[in-house]
Amino acid sequence: MRYIVILTTTNTFADRSNYHYIATAAMMAQDLGGVVNTDLLVYGVDNVRVVDASVIPFQVCGHLTATIYAIAEKAADAIKSRYY
Numbered sequence: 001m002r003y004i005v006i007l008t009t010t011n012t013f014a015d016r017s018n019y020h021y022i023a024t025a026a027m028m029a030q031d032l033g034g035v036v037n038t039d040l041l042v043y044g045v046d047n048v049r050v051v052d053a054s055v056i057p058f059q060v061c062g063h064l065t066a067t068i069y070a071i072a073e074k075a076a077d078a079i080k081s082r083y084y
Helices: 064-083
Strands: none
Touching: none
């Protein structure tokens, strides 16, 4: 079996294949500019959670799938602990 490896280089960050919208609703303290708390609840709004890559406050150096799964598990645990 043969594998073809294609290596590309770009000069702009937006052209990278791993470019994701992150930190648009960062999980950090509100006074630091954060949008959600550690339970992923939006500050100043009742019962609204953000559960996606936008809560990550900085770019991770690996693939986001495992990180997003962990965020989803954290949200599920927070929801279960609140309602069950």
